[in-house]
Amino acid sequence: PLLLLFTFSDFSMQNYIPRHEWPTVTCPFLVSQQTITPIDDTRHLLVSGYMDQRVKGLDVRIISIFNKNATHPMHCLFCCAGSLSTSTPASVFPHRENFGFPYVTTDVMCQIPQYPTKPSNHTWLPLRNRNKHLSDQEQLKFNFTVCISNLFGDYDNVLQFVQTLEMYRLLGVDRVVIYKTSCGRNLDRVLQIYSQEGFLEVVPWPIDKYLNPSPGWLFSRSGGDVHYFGQMTTLNECIYRSMERSCYVLLNDMDEIIMPYQHNNLMSLMDALQTQHPETGVFLIENQIFSKTIFEPSRRFHLPQWERVPGVNILEHIYKEKPNRRISHRYKMIIQPRMVEQTSVHRVIKTFSNKVKVPVDICGIIHVRDSYQEPGYKDFRMDKHLWDFQELLIPRVDEVLKKVELYKDYDD
Template identity: 50%
Template sequence: MQIWLMMVKRRTFPLLIASALAVMVYFIFTLPRSQPGNHQHLYPYHVSDQSITPVNDTKHFMVGAYKEHRLEGSSVRIISIFRRDSVQPLYCVFYCGSHWANGTKAEVQMHSDHFGFHFVTTDVLCPNLPDCNPSHVTLATQADAKLAQNQTFLRIQNLVKREEEEFQFNFTVCWSNLFGDYNNVLQVTQTLEMYKLLGVQHVVVYNTSCGPDLERLLQSYTQEGFVEVVPWPIDQHMNPSRGWQPSEHGGDIHYYGQLTTLNDCVYRHMYQSRYVLLNDIDELIAPYQHQTLPQMMDVLQRQNPKAEVFLIENHIFPKSQFEPSGRFERPRWRDVPGINIMEHIYREEPDYRIYHPSKMIVRPRAVEQTSVHSVLRNFGQTVKVPPNVCHIIHVRVPLRGGLTKKELHEDKRVWDYEKQLVPNVDKALEKAGLLRM
């Protein structure tokens, strides 16, 4: 103790600390380092932090791995993107929490909707293994686990099968996909604020790219916790199409991989959200006989107790037709890029003589595979919701361009929410720094 006090008095204590740090640095940089292989019993070496992960030695990609609680014999479902003309035998290799398991043959299920493009959304089903409670999985061209350990693994999600009363969200909206320089800030803000008023708690956006103002808006909503942005760099892996016909639009995959993101979003929220709405960023699924979506769905579910998929008609509101009074032509919104949906109250009557697409509200636990306008495989019944109960408000270029204003239907449903909607939109734009004072 006397020596210690003498060192402090003589101000040699800082020198002592410096010497100790020097010794620590020496040992850190000179002692042999353990190799990744020495920790294989603790954790997989490569774990992907990307939304699109290439499968080694193939032309395929993994997107998300999910514990499958509904199918007997299947342990994990991997949502993937496969090149249709290049399918080869693949093996599921699991990391079982304390050990690796040799690969088991994967069951490859390519979705029926691909519209003729080279790449298709694909489910890969991995079988149950005895004595394995997997935390990570990968796809490999060889069954030997030692060889597969150099592959990139996905974390398995949905490990816990939660009950509805445990879900984080009641209603989640899945938007896909955002690409190009899309910068429709005002319409997106109005739609998000409308969804809040309608009872939605969570909105998911798969984003390849967008305009700078919309990027700021989405960041603001993300910080708030209402929006989740999933990076979707599909253009780094292939040439995505901007359309649905390869002969007309070219590219390798339909609409920037829209079918894949819809399926992935369903599985992401299978045990997080009671309902999932599958629609586009410029569409609003709106109830017409109820104030909120929860009120509407409670009634529809009682009327259709076995229904799991609810089809909602798409109704076009031409952006070329304006409400004549200029009631919502607000000066504060004039410099905000995008469409003001409150100015467009005229609705086309769908031509039921031809195919009329719908979007969906689904209970995700009943969906196995989905397309854009209908599910491909599901475990329950499908119900078409009457348009007077609910339909989509879709403000865009007219579908039936020859119709005059007199031939359109006046539809002011959004105006019913005016008192809360207008100030909420102002606050959201101000918060994102997109509204001039």
């Protein structure tokens, strides 16, 4: 099935045709192959369309980016099995969290009609998630998918990226999806290696072709058209992209690892959590900041073969901030994608299930980055849990670095 979203000015009653002419109608050939598709004569952008019958009376959800200051009556037109439908009015639902930016993640909902009309010369979107009967988790291809929302600028943190992806492999992740606007040359080679292996899905994200994307999360601080290169749009798109193929989706950033502390892998963790919370589809995992400026004193993991590799070595940073419970604490999420309708970065906006905060001694986020505290701050605590994986992790990282020719063999 294909979908066209258009303004009322693009369509008129004269396009309707009588029933006896239905067999002569054929579908259009101009189908969008892009991840971002502008709507003609508007300031709005379409990303992807999905069948979604969880909301009564609405059959299709289009993940979009709309300018909240520009309003247009929108209509949907469908092409299915060689026939075109009549148009139906679209319901437009901007996500309520936009951090002050003029462009906001928006769900456009449509109902599939019954009668055909004449073809249109506009660009059409393919519809995904058409399996209405998929309800058994055994039918899903993956147990875990990690959604990494945005890659932009000349980001080239190769060592931490490879360590993170290999840690996720050890923890049982099947697929990583990343939305790429741009990156550094070395990291681009790493992306190609993981893509060729099938572990990584790189989704082109040319948001800078259409908008002035902000590198920050708050409009009043950083300006721009849309929050953090469209982060909330890509997170929502990744949920729907994964809905018919992954039991769980992890929503987090490139420098974060969702780490179980009492289980050997993520599947064992989720089996335990789902047994305790059977009606829950959203699990909030607490962020833990590991300072990248404080090094483990013995430097035992300052490995010579990684000296020329750009990026942070997460094995060298084992000191984490003591959380300040007097202020709001940030979380990332493990979700069942079919239980979520809309999400923001640190919380779901609309869900069909319960939510639960997972105690940090059961699961937490290892987030190696600049600390919010000074290096001499006394309330850092040691956490060596990553070292439990070092015997398996280091050879895996070495293997990837050899493939991208960043590994230095000191035995030569």
